[in-house]
Amino acid sequence: MDINVYFSDVFGVDPDLVEAYGAFNISLINDLPLFIDPFLLFNSKKPEYQILHDEILRYVAFLRDMSIEGVINPGLLKNWFVFPEVKQNWLGYSEMGNDGHGLGIDFARSINKNLNQIFLNFGNETITKGSHLEKLCLIKAGVGRDNISDFTTNLIKGYLLEYTQKFAQNHIRQRIRRNFAVERVYFNYETRSWVSKRFDLPIYNGNFVVLTPRDILTKDDTWINKSDIVNRFYDVVVAIPNQQLRAQINQYFAMNLPRRKKKDGKSYKQPSKKEIAEAVSHVITEYPEFIDYYIRFKEDNGDEAKSVSETRVQEVENLFVRELSGLIHTLIVKSHFYKTGSDTIDECYQRVLFLKDVIENKDGYRIFYIKGEPLKRESDLHIMFRLTWFATPSDVSPETNDGRGPVDFKISRESQDKTLVEFKLAGNSKLKQNLAKQVEIYKKAHDTDKAIKVILFFTYDEEQKVKAILKELDIENEKYMVLIDARNDNKPSASIA
Numbered sequence: 001m002d003i004n005v006y007f008s009d010v011f012g013v014d015p016d017l018v019e020a021y022g023a024f025n026i027s028l029i030n031d032l033p034l035f036i037d038p039f040l041l042f043n044s045k046k047p048e049y050q051i052l053h054d055e056i057l058r059y060v061a062f063l064r065d066m067s068i069e070g071v072i073n074p075g076l077l078k079n080w081f082v083f084p085e086v087k088q089n090w091l092g093y094s095e096m097g098n099d100g101h102g103l104g105i106d107f108a109r110s111i112n113k114n115l116n117q118i119f120l121n122f123g124n125e126t127i128t129k130g131s132h133l134e135k136l137c138l139i140k141a142g143v144g145r146d147n148i149s150d151f152t153t154n155l156i157k158g159y160l161l162e163y164t165q166k167f168a169q170n171h172i173r174q175r176i177r178r179n180f181a182v183e184r185v186y187f188n189y190e191t192r193s194w195v196s197k198r199f200d201l202p203i204y205n206g207n208f209v210v211l212t213p214r215d216i217l218t219k220d221d222t223w224i225n226k227s228d229i230v231n232r233f234y235d236v237v238v239a240i241p242n243q244q245l246r247a248q249i250n251q252y253f254a255m256n257l258p259r260r261k262k263k264d265g266k267s268y269k270q271p272s273k274k275e276i277a278e279a280v281s282h283v284i285t286e287y288p289e290f291i292d293y294y295i296r297f298k299e300d301n302g303d304e305a306k307s308v309s310e311t312r313v314q315e316v317e318n319l320f321v322r323e324l325s326g327l328i329h330t331l332i333v334k335s336h337f338y339k340t341g342s343d344t345i346d347e348c349y350q351r352v353l354f355l356k357d358v359i360e361n362k363d364g365y366r367i368f369y370i371k372g373e374p375l376k377r378e379s380d381l382h383i384m385f386r387l388t389w390f391a392t393p394s395d396v397s398p399e400t401n402d403g404r405g406p407v408d409f410k411i412s413r414e415s416q417d418k419t420l421v422e423f424k425l426a427g428n429s430k431l432k433q434n435l436a437k438q439v440e441i442y443k444k445a446h447d448t449d450k451a452i453k454v455i456l457f458f459t460y461d462e463e464q465k466v467k468a469i470l471k472e473l474d475i476e477n478e479k480y481m482v483l484i485d486a487r488n489d490n491k492p493s494a495s496i497a
Helices: 015-021 038-042 047-069 074-081 105-118 135-139 145-155 157-171 226-231 233-239 243-255 273-286 289-300 302-335 344-361 364-368 378-386 431-445 460-472
Strands: 177-188 193-204 395-401 406-412 418-425 451-457 481-485
Touching: 015 157, 038 047, 038 145, 038 302, 047 074, 047 145, 135 145, 135 226, 135 289, 145 157, 157 177, 157 193, 226 233, 226 273, 226 289, 233 243, 233 273, 233 289, 243 273, 273 289, 289 302, 302 364, 302 378, 344 364, 344 378, 344 406, 344 418, 344 451, 344 481, 364 378, 378 395, 378 406, 378 418, 378 451, 418 431, 431 460, 451 460, 460 481
Parallel strands: 418 451, 451 481
Antiparallel strands: 177 193, 395 406, 406 418
């Protein structure tokens, strides 16, 4: 049985060849949770990456200048500011397939409105070593890693296409390549318009595939990001060379922190993370130059960005590519795992148990942690589950909504055979309510009596909480109630997580 999950499988090339080329061996079933970080272009010693970063800055400066000139008509706003997701690179956080949202008209209007304020001194910075697109996500609410990555990917698309074409022409058979006319590859500043170009690329399901160099990829967040500016607040303040400004920022920060006495009336409660974040936000409003000092701090520690990204990319590869691929092969040889089960409930249950084994016994739990702290994010679990469904006659539909709310997955085989799979985090405050009612409602809405509930826990306390709830609801022995242990304090390799 052929296993066509990853790029190397589909196009018949050795995975080591893809790695030697410097590319990430993507899945062609589902996006993998990686994205391009523009800081890795800025900080790279490779001249071609530095050129790419300069081209990004040039285009942002062009948009800034157009915004300053006056009102941009709707057609040009769409042409210059709206970008689709480059879904052909199979990277991002889509939980089904590779379709993302891209940068739509709302993002375009927001950027157009704010560019001439945020990037007024773009290219002429005095505090930072260079200009950074990520500054936008520090100032503008609602602009995050996906926006920055989609923007960056679109602006370096020409390079990625050339990069893929070179590999394809050297290593992929001509019968599984096609000559594609790709839109919006380069921007012509003379005509102020995007230019198309033809490329000889790998073809999969009627569309081309794009490879991405692994050394510009990261996971979880860009090196310069909004949550980090809060976490690194004190480090940044210490690094500010102006003593007077340091004192003013420290004083203003302290003024904006609540001081609540404990019940004993003698000591004060420590402010919460939310209160600290709000105080930092006030500092940024009052002293906007703090953002530039933060960026300079991140520039000065840029080598760490490379090592952190390499680690995160390696973890994604180990789990989503190497580990899952190896286990798939083993299951096929030893247990005929991917042969059609008697029905969808059997198919789903076997895959859930497979996922449980990967997380609990194959170091899969590590994907949920950063520096020892759990991310507690269902999306990674959804991607792992989706990757187990490459060989099945069943239809796999995520977040299906039949009028009573979305269910994580509906697995169906003809109209009368449907199974619902719902994933929950043990830390969910409404877990008991969800377990008691939610899936039962879903089953009625989807006209099925088959459902599997999967609960992921990260601590001993969460484990005990879940077991107590299951006992109270009298479902602790329910076969299709599956608990997955993602703790990092009870695994042999916890010390390196």
